[in-house]
Amino acid sequence: MATRSATIPEVVPEPRRAHLAKARTDANFAYMLLAPTAFLITVLVGYPFVRALWLSFHKKLLGAQDAPWIGLANYGVLLHDPKFWGSVKNVFIFTGGSVAIKLVLGTLIALILNEALPWRGLWRSIVLLPYAMPTLVSVLIWKWMYNDTAGVLNYLLQQTHIRDSPLLWLSDPGSAMGAVIAVNVWRGFPFFVITLLAGLQAVPQDLYEAAKVDGAGVWSRFWKVTFPGILPVMAVVTLFSTILTFNDFSIIWVLTKGGPGNSTDVLSTLTYKIAIPGLELGKGVAVSVLMLPILVLLIVLLNRFINRREELA
Amino acid sequence: MTAPPIARRATVAAPAVKRSIVPYRLQRTLLRVAGIALLAVVLIAALFPVYFMGITAFHPPSLSFARTPTLFSTDLTLKAFRDLFRQYPFMLWMRNTLVVAGFSTVLSVAFATFAAYSLSRLRFKGRGFASSAVFLVYLFPSTLLFIPIFILCSDLHLLDQLPALIAVYLTFSIPFSVWMLKAYFLNIPMELEDAALVDGATRWQCMTRVVLPLATPGIAAASIYCFTLSWNEYLYAFTLLSDGEKFTLAPGMTKLIFGDVFLWGMIMAGGLLMSVPILLLYFCAQRFLVAGLTAGAVKG
Numbered sequence A: 001m002a003t004r005s006a007t008i009p010e011v012v013p014e015p016r017r018a019h020l021a022k023a024r025t026d027a028n029f030a031y032m033l034l035a036p037t038a039f040l041i042t043v044l045v046g047y048p049f050v051r052a053l054w055l056s057f058h059k060k061l062l063g064a065q066d067a068p069w070i071g072l073a074n075y076g077v078l079l080h081d082p083k084f085w086g087s088v089k090n091v092f093i094f095t096g097g098s099v100a101i102k103l104v105l106g107t108l109i110a111l112i113l114n115e116a117l118p119w120r121g122l123w124r125s126i127v128l129l130p131y132a133m134p135t136l137v138s139v140l141i142w143k144w145m146y147n148d149t150a151g152v153l154n155y156l157l158q159q160t161h162i163r164d165s166p167l168l169w170l171s172d173p174g175s176a177m178g179a180v181i182a183v184n185v186w187r188g189f190p191f192f193v194i195t196l197l198a199g200l201q202a203v204p205q206d207l208y209e210a211a212k213v214d215g216a217g218v219w220s221r222f223w224k225v226t227f228p229g230i231l232p233v234m235a236v237v238t239l240f241s242t243i244l245t246f247n248d249f250s251i252i253w254v255l256t257k258g259g260p261g262n263s264t265d266v267l268s269t270l271t272y273k274i275a276i277p278g279l280e281l282g283k284g285v286a287v288s289v290l291m292l293p294i295l296v297l298l299i300v301l302l303n304r305f306i307n308r309r310e311e312l313a
Numbered sequence B: 001m002t003a004p005p006i007a008r009r010a011t012v013a014a015p016a017v018k019r020s021i022v023p024y025r026l027q028r029t030l031l032r033v034a035g036i037a038l039l040a041v042v043l044i045a046a047l048f049p050v051y052f053m054g055i056t057a058f059h060p061p062s063l064s065f066a067r068t069p070t071l072f073s074t075d076l077t078l079k080a081f082r083d084l085f086r087q088y089p090f091m092l093w094m095r096n097t098l099v100v101a102g103f104s105t106v107l108s109v110a111f112a113t114f115a116a117y118s119l120s121r122l123r124f125k126g127r128g129f130a131s132s133a134v135f136l137v138y139l140f141p142s143t144l145l146f147i148p149i150f151i152l153c154s155d156l157h158l159l160d161q162l163p164a165l166i167a168v169y170l171t172f173s174i175p176f177s178v179w180m181l182k183a184y185f186l187n188i189p190m191e192l193e194d195a196a197l198v199d200g201a202t203r204w205q206c207m208t209r210v211v212l213p214l215a216t217p218g219i220a221a222a223s224i225y226c227f228t229l230s231w232n233e234y235l236y237a238f239t240l241l242s243d244g245e246k247f248t249l250a251p252g253m254t255k256l257i258f259g260d261v262f263l264w265g266m267i268m269a270g271g272l273l274m275s276v277p278i279l280l281l282y283f284c285a286q287r288f289l290v291a292g293l294t295a296g297a298v299k300g
Helices: A002-011 A013-055 A073-079 A082-113 A120-132 A135-145 A152-159 A173-201 A205-213 A218-247 A250-255 A267-275 A281-312 B003-017 B024-058 B079-087 B090-121 B127-138 B142-155 B162-186 B190-198 B203-214 B216-232 B235-240 B249-255 B261-284 B286-298
Strands: none
Touching: A013 A281, A013 B090, A013 B127, A013 B142, A013 B162, A013 B203, A073 A281, A082 A120, A082 A173, A082 A218, A082 A267, A082 A281, A082 B024, A120 A173, A120 B024, A120 B261, A135 A152, A135 A173, A135 A250, A135 B024, A135 B249, A135 B261, A173 A218, A173 A250, A173 B024, A173 B286, A205 A218, A218 A281, A218 B024, A250 A267, A267 A281, A267 B142, A281 B127, A281 B142, B024 B079, B024 B261, B079 B090, B079 B261, B090 B127, B090 B162, B090 B203, B090 B216, B090 B249, B090 B261, B127 B162, B142 B162, B142 B235, B162 B216, B162 B235, B162 B286, B190 B203, B203 B216, B216 B261, B216 B286, B235 B249, B249 B261, B261 B286
């Protein structure tokens, strides 16, 4: 008895001490592994970001050596510029329109491809094609198809007598935004299809069986079983796509350069226009800085969402 | 995968329980027909632009004097490709792109693998912050960063330098790979590592002998995505390179645009050459890629 009570107090702390020591070496090892990435992100992203904020308070012209401090003047000018507010409106139309169509189309195609179809693998690969193509190349193809005089879309419209005169897809302010959204949808909907398909396959099959036993029709089965089952995936994909569409530069830049007029200018193209052809680097950066509040909000939201799901898993 | 048996059972069970306005079987058939029709339209829409690129590249508009576009032709030629190689250093652009994409991929996946292991497996102070920071940086707009980066490169005389472009590409490829690999590592059961630890393995051995071999598909997927991102990158290449000899494919392609109709053959030929390597990668590794892409979004 005595020997036992003597040994117990010595034995108990030992694993705890070992555990603490292990935790400490684990932490050191973790910092070591993280160090190169942390260093590179600080140097390559952190520093330029601080520099960007700093720049937005200066009148920095392309090629000029001195850049006088002008405080909030860049922001003041922008907030009184109808072009800036036009771009804000456009970026919401572009993002909202693109994401809504991608979500609906992506969900429908995912539902169809989740059914037993002959050659389903082949159809999936074809749906993936627009996503796999280099963006710049697909945008150039669309620019060629949209061509006013020799473009294939106008040719098809006229051959089928849907229209008599060519549609000025990209050079008419009335249709340019729609044409730009169509390209974004074409490129982006496969992302929704792939992720939602995986989401559909994770919906427990016994729920469908139960619904069937209860006599639920196709419609109520979708809203009562499928939709709640894929809702978390939908939310993540939609937020992702919203952020990436909000940031998109190359689709609009290559198709319309923000034109005609400013009818398709979004914040990213306005940044570029003011900074590079317009030579006003400081003011250009200020446009992008003004994107940040919404963007950071969306990213934080998405991050929370993903983290919560990771904890649940 | 498991849809057919359930569908068969449904047609037997459902009508007996509840009579909806439209009989269940008819409802299903109608939906199926509508679904297949929609799928057909979408498949055509997905394929047609790519087909049209091909037909324009092999039958450039300059061949026919008609003002109508060619939808189908058996009169195929390599003229557009020959012109492209003769008038522009296209192969050099391709080589530059390969160098930039290759180096930035290898570097970022190597660093990101360590970082992702650390963020997904080890407990330490600041982990949540580091994880969120990486995510924030991943989705950060390059339109905000390209201006200070342009000024920095210009001050340091790094414009038109491919190594500088490689470093700049790490700004998006590292956070992207960390994020993707982290999600992938989280799917590998912790128990495997715990077992190895009990057997006396060090953390380093756990990582290199247990987790990394199992994560090979994820690492492959991250590498392919990184390569694709760098291969396709447009804004940085466009602003940081101005010397035609140093161009990568993306700024090179835009050099072909003069708004003149007759260049479309060459642009589509170039586009085809730019797409083929990426498409091959995608379709050879499609399974990994889908698994990698959905690891983050679908888990749980």
